[in-house]
Amino acid sequence: MKIAIVGATGAVGQQMLQCLEERNVEGEVKLLASSRSKGKVVSYKGKDLVIEELCEDSFNDVDYALGATENDITKMWMPWAQKNHVVVVDNSSAYRLDKDVPLVIPEINPEDIQKHHGIIANPNCATIIALVALNELKKEFGIKRMIVSTYQAVSGAGVKGIHDLEAQAKDPSIPSTAFPYQIAYNLIPQIGDFDDQGISKEEWKMQNEGRKIWHDENLLVSCTCVRVPILRSHSESIFIECEKEVDVAKARACIEKAAGCQLKDDPQNKIYPMPLDTTNQDDVFVGRFRKDIADPSGHSLSLFCCGDQIRKGAATNAVQILQELLK
Numbered sequence: 001m002k003i004a005i006v007g008a009t010g011a012v013g014q015q016m017l018q019c020l021e022e023r024n025v026e027g028e029v030k031l032l033a034s035s036r037s038k039g040k041v042v043s044y045k046g047k048d049l050v051i052e053e054l055c056e057d058s059f060n061d062v063d064y065a066l067g068a069t070e071n072d073i074t075k076m077w078m079p080w081a082q083k084n085h086v087v088v089v090d091n092s093s094a095y096r097l098d099k100d101v102p103l104v105i106p107e108i109n110p111e112d113i114q115k116h117h118g119i120i121a122n123p124n125c126a127t128i129i130a131l132v133a134l135n136e137l138k139k140e141f142g143i144k145r146m147i148v149s150t151y152q153a154v155s156g157a158g159v160k161g162i163h164d165l166e167a168q169a170k171d172p173s174i175p176s177t178a179f180p181y182q183i184a185y186n187l188i189p190q191i192g193d194f195d196d197q198g199i200s201k202e203e204w205k206m207q208n209e210g211r212k213i214w215h216d217e218n219l220l221v222s223c224t225c226v227r228v229p230i231l232r233s234h235s236e237s238i239f240i241e242c243e244k245e246v247d248v249a250k251a252r253a254c255i256e257k258a259a260g261c262q263l264k265d266d267p268q269n270k271i272y273p274m275p276l277d278t279t280n281q282d283d284v285f286v287g288r289f290r291k292d293i294a295d296p297s298g299h300s301l302s303l304f305c306c307g308d309q310i311r312k313g314a315a316t317n318a319v320q321i322l323q324e325l326l327k
């Protein structure tokens with residue numbers, strides 16, 4: 001069996017290779033990227049793998065592919081993969097909302113994987129982190145409406161975003177390549193283009209993708225997405241309005257049993273989720289639970305969560321889907 005990583009030199013692609021090794025996924029691995037990376041060597045399970053240039057024939061000997069390229073590049077190579085009956089788990093947003101493409105978080109809707117027609121999409125990274133944190137709370141209290149503010153790490157914009165922050169932290173006059181403004185010592189309340197209502201593409205994703213993953217067309221999400229000068233791990237401040245009256249002790253118990261979550265909620269002892277603590281591991285940390293005082297009905301809860309968006313928000317989630325396919 002052969003697994004290709006398409007975009008193997010990027011932030012997500014490199015992490016995918018590490019996840020395949022950590023999870024001891026069986027099969028040969030083929031690494032594909034642009035002509036810029038052709039011939040570079042990376043180590044995998046104690047052996048050297050050479051990066052190949054992506055071309056139309058790249059998929060002739062491939063069974064499964066993990067996609068980690070931008071939308072335009074993904075749309076270019078997907079027909080080549082489909083022609084060769086390759087099953088693709090894709091990280092771009094190119095196919096996420098297509099009717100015959102399952103959008104999957106294995107902790108939430110693994111049963112959707114089997115409905116695929118050759119493509120399974122990995123959801124948006126901030127959406128994965130929020131939904132993993134909220135899934136058991138949704139079962140317990142019934143979430144009607146969410147208001148979310150994100151604090152998104154620069155690596156969410158790929159390798160270029162990491163380079164911008166590292167360079168500007170030393171010399172703020174270095175121009176950004178991944179962002180519209182300087183990101184070091186700053187934050188930017190824009191991720192993606194705005195529509196004529198003033199809502200950015202990234203801000204639409206949590207409602208659109210959340211509805212598909214949870215199979216809940218009534219879900220309402222208002223989101224403000226902000227890029228912050230953090231290298232890795234997204235953070236999210238979340239308000240949920242629920243069908244039932246909420247209870248903080250019950251909410252904590254939900255997180256204790258939730259797959260992929262760790263409860264970090266003892267504020268008096270300075271215990272709460274922080275992005276440095278979630279960096280380079282797979283769990284979403286959840287805490288800062290309190291009944292929201294802006295809703296006297298007692299049906300609303302506020303919380304804070306963090307998760308490594310290159311791992312659980314992208315590579316780990318994709319490799320988990322692949323492992324489900326291989327079962």
Ligand SMILES: NC(=O)c1ccc[n+]([C@@H]2O[C@H](COP(=O)([O-])OP(=O)(O)OC[C@H]3O[C@@H](n4cnc5c(N)ncnc54)[C@H](OP(=O)(O)O)[C@@H]3O)[C@@H](O)[C@H]2O)c1
Pocket residue numbers: 006007008009010011012013032033034035036037038054067068069070071073091092093124125155156157158159160309310313314
């Ligand atoms: N970063 C995150 O936290 C995150 C989270 C969730 C989803 N995603 C999504 O995952 C995808 C990858 O993101 P990323 O952050 O890893 O981006 P990235 O660091 O910029 O990496 C992009 C990858 O695409 C390759 N590539 C570019 N042009 C190509 C071409 N013409 N042919 C073949 N390969 C080409 C690059 O290869 P070269 O090195 O050779 O240029 C590189 O391997 C995107 O769709 C992104 O939206 C990212």
